Amino acid sequence: MPPIADLGLLPESAAEHQGGTTLCADAPWASACRDPDTVEGFAAVVADYADRLWAAGVRPGEVVALVKANHLDIQALQCAAVRIGALPALLSAAMDPADLLDCLRDLRRPHLLTDAVGAEVLRPWREQLGALVPRLLTLTPGAGLDGAVELGETAPHRVTRHHGTDPTLITHSSGTTGKPKLVVHTVDSLYAHVASQIGVVRSLDHAGISAKCLSFVHVRMSSGLLTVLNTGMPFLGITSPGPARVCETLLRYRPQALEAHPNMFLRWEALAHNTPNPFAPVERFISSFDAIHPRTLRTLLEASDHPDPAFIQAYGQSETGPVTVLMLTRSDVRGAGLSSRDVGGVFPGMTELRVVDDDGSALPDGTPGNIEVRTPARAESIVGRAPLPGRDTWWPMGDVGVLRPDGHVELHDRQVDRVPGVPSTLRAEDVLLDELPELAEVVIIAVEGTVTAVTATAGGTPVEEERWRRARRAAGLPEDTAVDHRPWEEFPLTGTMKVRRNRLPSRAALG
Known part of the structure; x- marks a missing residue:
């Protein structure tokens, strides 16, 4: 089928073309009408959530802030909100409560949708919530905040179609350097995160399952869903990074590809020595967040039983999507001197990258400086901030690094994390x-x-x-x-x- 970038329409279209393809989570869908295990089932859950949001009074143009347990159902709820013309704002229940309240304040009185986990986080702040959100909705009967309305009733919803420049999703930055930023993605900017990836995936043998253990509120998961539903790649969402749970899940589903946050992979290193080995069937390991440590790369690639496994590393941020990509094999990581500083080269024909001094002047190759990029995947705006410049301007990544003569980028540090006396x-x-x-x-x-x-x-x-x-x-x-x-x-x-x-x-x- 031709690529579809509208999250509200994509599940239904994918169900028509590849409804029997695996799409599931490793834990029950506590708030859904069913436990879907295929694309067709996922689309049915999206439609049901859309009916429930519509019955609860959510209408086109309104913001729905979502704070709940980490689960693939976050992505179904996101698609349901987009389907009825609302703008979903995905907020992590693991966020610092003060930052969470600031995000709700910046969203200017959104609907707030929670479950038992979200309610537990927000309950101490109930009095402040009344001034920040006009309505509280809950997915969990009897476990919501006082006054919350259960998202239980259904009513036939009206579908809203979105165009390229329409805002479609709000996600937040990690907050490692301060208050998380609320990043607004349009249909076009979000699709640009994965346009090249969709072509690559379609050229691969992806008969096996692609598993992701991610924060399901992160924009990477939303762009990942675009790829999965557009390509027919079988998919498994892993809800918890706990090593014992992950080991059990990997042994049960035996995924062909496995994506996780770098620190999750670091935490899972010991699993490579288990019998049976949960990483044995993995052909492709993937990470698209921080640079990953070489020791972790070696451990994972050596643990695979595939004759030529690969680790695919992408570098980017919530505001830009992936900027560079690097693929490493066993032979690449066995040698001495490998460093996580190398994050590969830019996506040809899509992304530009340069390194500049503090005055914004371009530096020659091999000279450390501030990394800047230009990409059509850059977000539309940041809630509560001044309008962003056009996408033809250079965007500061907030990282210090060098551009090598071979076109690869080496990271040294985040600008705010530099330590005097330590080069990197x-x-x-x-x-x-x-x-x-x-x-x-x-x-x-x-x-x-x-x-x-x-x-x-x-x-x-x-x-x-x-x-x-x-x-x-x-x-x-x-x-x-x-x-x-x-x-x-x-x-x-x-x-x-x-x-x-x-x-x-x-x-x-x-x-």
């Missing part, structure tokens, strides 16, 4: 993880002027002092680098499992 925290963290296999996580920050390594080990025991000193020297860190060892569970994370570096110093400063 990314490189230093890569080296430490390679030198110290027991590390489950390490983050380099500055605390009151002192370079500090915040660490967690798989077994919970701090790294032996002499081994730490050797690893520190290999990483090029100063001799007086402090170590703050803490349990992995105490690392402050976003909904996409990025470490919130700006929240780490509080405890480190006490040491």
